[in-house]
Amino acid sequence: MSVEKIYTIPVNEAYESDCECPLCALKKKVENDYLEYYLGPSLMEPDTRVVTNKTGFCPEHMGKLNLKEANRLGLGLMLHTHLKDYNDEITPLINNAAPGKATLLKGRNTDYKAKLTAIADKIDARTKSCPICEKVNYTLDRYAEVIVYLFAKDPAFKEKLSAHYHCLPHLALLLRTAAAKMSQNDAADFLPLIAKTNEDAFKALIDDVEWFTLKFDYRNTDKPWGTAKNSIQRSMRFLSEDRSEFDEKRSGKQN
Incomplete structure (x- = not known):
């Protein structure tokens, strides 16, 4: 019996789509929604x-x-x-951290070093802080929980799951979620399936990247690319999530 609830719809749609990693597809949609949100009227709301x-x-x-x-x-x-x-916040902290010059009477004072390190840490923390990151990560965590739930409750979802591999960062997310939320019996079925889809992805990419490199040999110039032509970008997406920097110019034409 299919289990369809409002929170399962996006997950089912992602796993029914023609994509490499469904969690990458979900992340891209959620991220774009929040980019639009913060560029919309919410940007003028006091709480935001x-x-x-x-x-x-x-x-x-x-x-x-x-x-x-x-x-x-x-x-x-x-x-x-x-x-x-x-x-x-930052400018007064830097000014207040400035030490007095060492003199014969005062000697050396190294307190400023700890203060400077603390200010640098504060700048690093503020640079990394991001409401979009927080919301996207929270939503992806919930989607991973839905995936685990559907695997346990919806037999039809297992077939959808078996048709996709997951990029390594999202594989890690699924494994952590399985450790936290999945029963032993469900994990006994879930992990071999996940291992198989990702092993197949590893093998296909290894073969394609090897052929990509061999195509640089003049003896292989006239041989067909097969599926290797975009293997560099596909490997990057597999290793590091789907990012715009890893997009290739797709054309149905292969040499």
Whole structure:
């Protein structure tokens, strides 16, 4: 019997689609939704501005917001208040950490070193903080729980799961979720299936990347590419999640 609830619909749709890693497809959709959300009217809401004033966005999502080229006014207003908040916190800390110069009477004072390290840590933490990352990661964690739930409750989902491999970062997410949420009997069925789909992906990529390298030999110039032509980008997506930097120009034409 199929188990269909509102929270299972996106997961089922991802596993029914023609994609490499369904969790990458889910992440891309969720991430785009939150990019649109933060570029929409929410950017002017007081509760949202309190958060973005303090956190801003991580470098990756700052770049993606910029590429959207939408609501430039809202983005500018957010950056204006974020810069002010950042300056108000960091600049006084740096000034206060400056030591007095060593003299014969005062000698050396190394307290400033710990202060400077603390300020650097604070800057690193603020650079990494990002409400989009938090929301995307939270949603993906819930999707992983839905996958485990569907595997246990919906026999039809097992067939969908067996048709896809998962990139290694999302494989790790599934394994952690299985450890936390899955019964021993379900894990006994789940893990061999996951291992098989990913082993098949490893083998296919290993063969394709090898043929990609062999095509540089002049003796293989006129031989067909097969499925190796985009194997570099596919391998990058498999190892590191699906990212725009790993997209290849797809054409149905193979040499």
